[in-house]
Amino acid sequence: MTGQGIIETEELTKKYGAQTAVNRLTLQIEKGEIFGFLGPNGAGKTTTILMMLGLTEPTSGKAAVIGFDPTREPFKVKEKVGYLPENVGFYDDMDARQNLRYIARLNRIPGEATEKRIDYWLEMVGLSEEGSKKVGTYSKGMRQRLGIAEVLIKEPKLIFLDEPTIGLDPDGTNRMLDLIHSLSREKKITLFLSSHLLDQVQRICDRVGIMINGNLVAMGPIEELAKKKLGLDQTDYTLEEIYMKYFKEA
Amino acid sequence: MHGIFTIFRKELGDHFNSMRFLLISALIVMVGVIITSMVGMAIQEELRGMAKPTLIFLLLFTSTGKLFSFVQFIGFFGPLLGIFLGFDSINRERVSRTLSKLVSQPIFRDSIINAKFLSGVTVIAIVLVATVLLISGLGIRLIGVVPGVEEVWRLVIYIVISLLYISFWLGISILFSVVFRSTATSALASLAIWIFFSFFVSLGASVVADAVAPVSQTASGVDAEMLIRHERIQRVASLVSPMALYSDATTTILDPMRKTTRTLILMGPMERFSMSRFQSPLPLLESILIVIPHLISIAAITLLCFGICYFVFMRQEIRTV
Numbered sequence: 001m002t003g004q005g006i007i008e009t010e011e012l013t014k015k016y017g018a019q020t021a022v023n024r025l026t027l028q029i030e031k032g033e034i035f036g037f038l039g040p041n042g043a044g045k046t047t048t049i050l051m052m053l054g055l056t057e058p059t060s061g062k063a064a065v066i067g068f069d070p071t072r073e074p075f076k077v078k079e080k081v082g083y084l085p086e087n088v089g090f091y092d093d094m095d096a097r098q099n100l101r102y103i104a105r106l107n108r109i110p111g112e113a114t115e116k117r118i119d120y121w122l123e124m125v126g127l128s129e130e131g132s133k134k135v136g137t138y139s140k141g142m143r144q145r146l147g148i149a150e151v152l153i154k155e156p157k158l159i160f161l162d163e164p165t166i167g168l169d170p171d172g173t174n175r176m177l178d179l180i181h182s183l184s185r186e187k188k189i190t191l192f193l194s195s196h197l198l199d200q201v202q203r204i205c206d207r208v209g210i211m212i213n214g215n216l217v218a219m220g221p222i223e224e225l226a227k228k229k230l231g232l233d234q235t236d237y238t239l240e241e242i243y244m245k246y247f248k249e250a
Numbered sequence: 251m252h253g254i255f256t257i258f259r260k261e262l263g264d265h266f267n268s269m270r271f272l273l274i275s276a277l278i279v280m281v282g283v284i285i286t287s288m289v290g291m292a293i294q295e296e297l298r299g300m301a302k303p304t305l306i307f308l309l310l311f312t313s314t315g316k317l318f319s320f321v322q323f324i325g326f327f328g329p330l331l332g333i334f335l336g337f338d339s340i341n342r343e344r345v346s347r348t349l350s351k352l353v354s355q356p357i358f359r360d361s362i363i364n365a366k367f368l369s370g371v372t373v374i375a376i377v378l379v380a381t382v383l384l385i386s387g388l389g390i391r392l393i394g395v396v397p398g399v400e401e402v403w404r405l406v407i408y409i410v411i412s413l414l415y416i417s418f419w420l421g422i423s424i425l426f427s428v429v430f431r432s433t434a435t436s437a438l439a440s441l442a443i444w445i446f447f448s449f450f451v452s453l454g455a456s457v458v459a460d461a462v463a464p465v466s467q468t469a470s471g472v473d474a475e476m477l478i479r480h481e482r483i484q485r486v487a488s489l490v491s492p493m494a495l496y497s498d499a500t501t502t503i504l505d506p507m508r509k510t511t512r513t514l515i516l517m518g519p520m521e522r523f524s525m526s527r528f529q530s531p532l533p534l535l536e537s538i539l540i541v542i543p544h545l546i547s548i549a550a551i552t553l554l555c556f557g558i559c560y561f562v563f564m565r566q567e568i569r570t571v
Contacts, residue, residue: 053354106352
């Protein structure tokens with residue numbers, strides 16, 4: 001590990017019994033980039049994210065996230081790293097502001113700063129009108145946007161997004177992708193997003209990694225992978241074509 | 251510590267806002283008031299024109315009246331309060347997917363389970379103290395006797411024992427909420443355990459006693475030694491039930507006329523008053539000495555239960571969280 005990237009892993013492995021969920025994963029994510037982590041369901045994407053957050057212990061290998069070992073110092077990592085799980089949950093009997101306030105308290109954000117941040121981020125995700133409604137009444141898209149606001153309340157340096165657009169309608173998906181894009185460009189937040197929706201990843205990601213059956217089979221900018229897999233002459237490609245080639249080989 | 255405090259505050263708020271908390275505490279208060287007024291009026295009636303016997307105030311809690319005493323009621327119904335407060339504490343968050351969010355915040359993982367247990371214990375303490383104070387107030391009005399220092403101390407010890415006992419059931423239900431993913435399963439499992447320990451252990455105890463020390467009829471009648479042995483084994487076996495442990499401890503501490511932890515010998519208040527002329531009550535210190543093993547046992551099972559709960563929760567794979 002060189003200590004340069006915001007995320008670095010070395011031979012990171014997680015085994016559940018005889019089954020290997022993540023096999024010797026070595027990757028490096030630079031500060032400020034949007035990294036797309038691709039792979040079919042059950043490829044080990046979520047397990048990788050959990051290991052990087054210190055929520056599950058790797059069987060072997062090393063990881064450094066924002067300079068800390070997540071297994072040994074999970075507290076330091078969680079202070080500055082946001083995580084939006086797939087199908088994020090809320091306390092449905094509380095309104096959006098109460099939900100955000102609770103998370104802010106758990107992050108030791110002082111009271112006055114909390115209110116300012118809540119107003120700001122609700123505005124950013126387009127929920128300031130609905131801030132006082134019970135979250136139980138929210139649509140899927142609104143919940144997902146509230147999830148983003150909740151992650152941003154602690155002003156993280158790095159955010160893990162696990163399938164952020166799954167189950168959203170086309171309009172919701174577009175708003176989500178725009179939001180993710182602007183976070184990276186305007187707020188300089190590093191984003192690590194896992195997905196299997198390839199056209200969306202292609203639209204916003206700087207680099208991608210393809211994970212199949214626990215193995216990272218390819219990593220790099222999309223154009224580079226296209227050259228490698230589809231031939232030099234091709235200019236009109238989609239990520240899906242590249243992905244399917246890797247998938248068939250694996 | 252910060253994490254514990256934040257979660258504790260939220261959980262406490264949730265408990266006080268929840269319908270089932272209002273329901274069960276209203277029930278406990280209501281039954282408590284009904285029992286006390288019945289018992290209070292009976293005592294008032296019987297005391298007319300008599301010198302007031304010592305430690306009369308505690309009779310408010312231990313007299314059975316027409317139905318059952320307040321102490322018996324809490325022994326029977328108290329576990330439900332604990333179970334209601336805890337049975338969905340972890341798996342509710344799991345079902346609504348808030349648990350994985352919670353553990354990814356900068357808090358220690360054990361602060362979640364600690365805060366949930368502590369908030370439950372706090373609610374139980376509030377309900378118990380409020381109910382005992384309410385009954386005392388009502389009793390003072392009804393029988394016109396102010397409790398002495400010794401009686402107040404006995405009531406304080408009673409509250410501590412009850413708090414530990416109900417917290418044990420809180421621990422059981424939180425344990426099930428960690429182990430089972432469905433809230434219905436954990437509720438039913440807790441209730442099943444409650445019914446088993448409250449009703450069936452005493453039956454089981456006599457079976458055990460019959461098996462270990464059978465009482466056989468001989469030509470010369472029943473051997474006394476044999477009977478005593480049988481009784482002893484039955485008593486020890488029944489102590490497996492936390493309810494037996496609790497009712498032994500509380501009746502001893504609240505009823506100083508009793509010299510042992512044996513189950514209550516049914517006696518009307520009049521017999522009791524007349525007996526009190528000849529019998530002196532057990533001093534507070536002696537009563538405490540008798541119940542200390544019970545107190546420690548209840549504290550131990552409560553802590554053990556919470557310990558298992560803590561261990562299981564901390565060891566759970568986050569995937570299943």
